[in-house]
Amino acid sequence: MEKATLQELLESRLKDIFSIEIAEASPQELFLALANVVKSCYANDWSQTRKNLLVEQQKQAYYFSIEFLPGKLLKSNLLNLGLLDTAEELFEELSFSLDEVAEVEKDMALGNGGLGRLASCFMDSLASLGLPGNGNGIRYNYGLFKQKFVDGHQVELPDDWLRAGNVWEVRKESKAVDIQYGGEVYLIEDENGRLRPERHGGYVWRAVPYDTGMVGYQNDMINTLRLWSVEVPAAEEANYATIESRRSLEDLTAVLYPDDSNERGKKTRLMQEYFFVSAGIQSIVRYYLKLNHPLTMMSEKIAIHINDTHPALCVSELMRLLLDDHDLPWEQAWAITVKVMSYTNHTIMAEALEKWPIDLFKEVIPRNYQIIEEIDRRYLEEYAEVHEAALLNRTRIIINGQVHMAHLAIIGSHSVNGVAKLHSDLLKSVVLHDFYLIFPERFNNKTNGIAQRRWMQLANQPLSKVLDTTIGKSWRHNPQDLQLLKNYQEDPTVLQRLADAKLTNKQALAEYIQQTTGIEVDPTAIFDVQIKRLHAYKRQLLNVMHILKLYFDLKDEPQAPIHPRVFIFGAKAAPSYHYAKAIIKVINEVANLINHDPTINDKLKVVFLENYNVTLAERIIPAADVSEQISLASKEASGTSNMKLMLNGAVTIATLDGANIEIRDAIGDENIAIFGLTEEEVYAYYAQQNYSAYAFYEEDPVLQRVVNAFIDGTIPNIEREGREVFDSLLKYNDEYFLLKDFKSYCDAQYRVDLAYKDQQRWQAISLMNIANAGKFSADYTVQNYADDIWQIEPLYAHVKEPNSASL
Numbered sequence: 001m002e003k004a005t006l007q008e009l010l011e012s013r014l015k016d017i018f019s020i021e022i023a024e025a026s027p028q029e030l031f032l033a034l035a036n037v038v039k040s041c042y043a044n045d046w047s048q049t050r051k052n053l054l055v056e057q058q059k060q061a062y063y064f065s066i067e068f069l070p071g072k073l074l075k076s077n078l079l080n081l082g083l084l085d086t087a088e089e090l091f092e093e094l095s096f097s098l099d100e101v102a103e104v105e106k107d108m109a110l111g112n113g114g115l116g117r118l119a120s121c122f123m124d125s126l127a128s129l130g131l132p133g134n135g136n137g138i139r140y141n142y143g144l145f146k147q148k149f150v151d152g153h154q155v156e157l158p159d160d161w162l163r164a165g166n167v168w169e170v171r172k173e174s175k176a177v178d179i180q181y182g183g184e185v186y187l188i189e190d191e192n193g194r195l196r197p198e199r200h201g202g203y204v205w206r207a208v209p210y211d212t213g214m215v216g217y218q219n220d221m222i223n224t225l226r227l228w229s230v231e232v233p234a235a236e237e238a239n240y241a242t243i244e245s246r247r248s249l250e251d252l253t254a255v256l257y258p259d260d261s262n263e264r265g266k267k268t269r270l271m272q273e274y275f276f277v278s279a280g281i282q283s284i285v286r287y288y289l290k291l292n293h294p295l296t297m298m299s300e301k302i303a304i305h306i307n308d309t310h311p312a313l314c315v316s317e318l319m320r321l322l323l324d325d326h327d328l329p330w331e332q333a334w335a336i337t338v339k340v341m342s343y344t345n346h347t348i349m350a351e352a353l354e355k356w357p358i359d360l361f362k363e364v365i366p367r368n369y370q371i372i373e374e375i376d377r378r379y380l381e382e383y384a385e386v387h388e389a390a391l392l393n394r395t396r397i398i399i400n401g402q403v404h405m406a407h408l409a410i411i412g413s414h415s416v417n418g419v420a421k422l423h424s425d426l427l428k429s430v431v432l433h434d435f436y437l438i439f440p441e442r443f444n445n446k447t448n449g450i451a452q453r454r455w456m457q458l459a460n461q462p463l464s465k466v467l468d469t470t471i472g473k474s475w476r477h478n479p480q481d482l483q484l485l486k487n488y489q490e491d492p493t494v495l496q497r498l499a500d501a502k503l504t505n506k507q508a509l510a511e512y513i514q515q516t517t518g519i520e521v522d523p524t525a526i527f528d529v530q531i532k533r534l535h536a537y538k539r540q541l542l543n544v545m546h547i548l549k550l551y552f553d554l555k556d557e558p559q560a561p562i563h564p565r566v567f568i569f570g571a572k573a574a575p576s577y578h579y580a581k582a583i584i585k586v587i588n589e590v591a592n593l594i595n596h597d598p599t600i601n602d603k604l605k606v607v608f609l610e611n612y613n614v615t616l617a618e619r620i621i622p623a624a625d626v627s628e629q630i631s632l633a634s635k636e637a638s639g640t641s642n643m644k645l646m647l648n649g650a651v652t653i654a655t656l657d658g659a660n661i662e663i664r665d666a667i668g669d670e671n672i673a674i675f676g677l678t679e680e681e682v683y684a685y686y687a688q689q690n691y692s693a694y695a696f697y698e699e700d701p702v703l704q705r706v707v708n709a710f711i712d713g714t715i716p717n718i719e720r721e722g723r724e725v726f727d728s729l730l731k732y733n734d735e736y737f738l739l740k741d742f743k744s745y746c747d748a749q750y751r752v753d754l755a756y757k758d759q760q761r762w763q764a765i766s767l768m769n770i771a772n773a774g775k776f777s778a779d780y781t782v783q784n785y786a787d788d789i790w791q792i793e794p795l796y797a798h799v800k801e802p803n804s805a806s807l
């Protein structure tokens with residue numbers, strides 16, 4: 001599209017909506033008008049995609065996820081439509097900044113962290129590969145809380161993201177479905193001797209879908225992200241006349257649960273899970289029936305993916321529809337269900353394996369509960385002759401009065417995958433070992449990936465331009481072409497250009513830091529970044545302990561030859577996660593202490609940026625020199641910020657955990673700083689039960705000084721939190737082995753400091769990180785899901801320029 005055409009469209013939208021000229025428009029008005037123009041640019045392709053799918057009748061995948069974390073969509077839609085450069089030029093010509101206009105958009109923050117962001121990266125890749133794949137989730141009225149720091153403490157504020165409306169969504173009233181809750185279900189024999197459910201009481205709520213176009217990268221493919229919102233069914237208006245009754249209904253899709261991987265037994269949460277599952281499955285079956293194929297062939301047209309256990313009810317809900325609404329015999333319904341369903345596990349942390357009391361299940365979803373009981377009964381019966389009773393009793397769905405959601409998902413799916421090689425191996429050998437004995441063929445690995453379009457092309461335009469001029473533009477379609485950069489490892493001009501791009505990004509971040517926190521940071525310092533949810537296993541505290549060590553080193557020897565460093569944190573803690581909040585407070589107070597200590601001479605700065613989210617990640621990641629991936633080995637399923645930071649040329653300090661291992665394999669030991677216990681060593685400690693935090697503390701005076709600092713008044717204002725941290729390390733024997741890994745971590749940090757001082761060497765390492773990041777593109781990950789699990793193919797009618805996403 002020509003610039004002039006875009007301008008005309010923009011002008012006419014501003015007239016239509018606001019009756020104003022461009023010159024008088026505010027950023028808000030420009031945003032809304034431009035977003036509407038963008039929407040109209042893909043409107044036709046969107047309906048065409050749907051029509052072609054109906055005509056071609058190709059198999060489609062549905063990704064069920066209780067979280068999606070798309071961030072802002074304006075610039076990514078412009079990029080994918082091929083309009084970003086044009087829009088940027090136009091805005092410059094008109095003396096507006098496109099960035100300022102894009103800033104107006106509220107982040108769509110319907111997720112907590114890695115899991116939700118992965119779902120959104122997959123949406124981007126599905127469309128960009130021309131693959132028919134849709135998202136299914138919940139349209140929360142309030143996204144993840146906004147984080148503020150008050151006196152160093154995290155305070156949570158509501159994220160009222162829908163207040164000004166959401167331009168991208170389309171309400172699809174005609175596709176609404178009813179969701180049944182509660183009541184009692186009796187099984188009554190019909191004239192053919194078949195048991196039929198008869199419901200007494202209970203209530204029906206309406207699920208209304210809001211669709212958002214997922215725009216493919218310059219290929220005319222537009223998939224759909226369908227998010228469901230609760231409403232009062234038209235027939236029941238009278239029953240919801242009071243404010244209270246309406247409020248309890250509206251609570252259902254009001255808020256995203258802010259507990260990351262740590263579930264609380266809450267009725268609303270269970271109702272949420274059933275809500276989007278039932279709505280999604282009903283709409284899929286409805287669509288499938290339009291195709292006029294027998295239900296027994298459903299798996300040839302439909303693949304349903306269960307993203308972690310939250311949508312595990314997909315299994316029982318599809319069974320319910322096939323049995324109750326479509327009269328299929330159990331065996332047929334079950335065969336269909338298992339062929340259609342697949343499941344991804346995202347953690348080995350035991351507390352994240354969802355379990356629900358059966359009383360709650362019976363109360364909220366009685367018919368699904370009956371079906372789950374029957375799945376459970378038949379499971380025991382079917383495998384009784386093949387496996388020992390003990391094994392079956394450990395893997396059955398209902399154990400000790402609780403429904404085990406992971407068991408339901410595994411038994412009801414034909415594929416079970418982990419999200420990095422190590423993680424998938426641990427699933428087989430430890431976490432889901434029992435299931436591996438029963439269903440070995442179901443287990444597979446799909447290492448996570450990231451949307452290179454958002455995390456490089458959009459977030460890092462300075463570096464993208466260097467790449468274009470150095471290796472051409474093919475990397476924008478084929479991320480593996482980033483490998484071409486390897487040829488320039490010793491080219492001083494290219495290394496300098498990379499360094500310049502990094503400095504530009506660091507200057508921009510420094511300005512943001514100055515504006516939001518008042519802290520001055522030097523863009524030539526090392527920007528050392530740890531950005532992820534705050535969790536004990538991710539070990540932000542280990543990072544803090546190293547910072548304290550450097551601080552003491554500088555106190556002892558102010559001239560110590562340490563290259564200046566800025567430690568940057570971004571992290572939210574679940575509101576109910578007391579210990580994580582204590583660590584936030586500690587980091588903020590350590591920052592206070594160090595940033596205001598004149599004897600440190602600005603050699604160290606600690607910056608904890610508020611409200612870490614997708615948009616803030618887009619600012620931080622391009623400016624990072626060092627990437628902190630320091631979870632205790634075996635605990636981080638994959639990690640994805642590790643991939644984003646690598647792609648942007650940061651050098652990783654890592655334990656051999658999650659996808660860090662594959663990153664190391666891709667770039668070689670010389671380009672990454674590995675430290676710490678291995679997974680085997682961690683498990684050896686568990687087996688021998690001989691870890692002694694105190695022993696490490698006792699023998700290392702440096703460590704003693706650091707650990708004591710939490711309680712000896714060195715750090716002001718952390719009386720309570722410092723004690724909690726101290727106790728977690730010594731009194732409770734340091735669950736995540738920080739004291740053991742401390743020394744090796746400090747050594748790795750020292751190596752990084754040395755490497756940075758040799759700028760030529762550093763830039764070459766950084767280059768190698770960028771050059772080898774292509775294989776972590778979500779395009780390849782999604783292609784592997786498509787080939788191995790979903791068996792879906794590109795909608796050829798749409799693929800103008802197919803991404804050759806094969807490794």
Ligand code: GPV
Nearest residue numbers: 113114115261346347637638639640
């Ligand atoms: I379970 N993850 C998450 O963000 N939230 C959760 O509730 C659960 C897992 C994360 C893992 O912690 C990361 O290691 C992983 O990279 C990410 O899911 C995507 O797979």
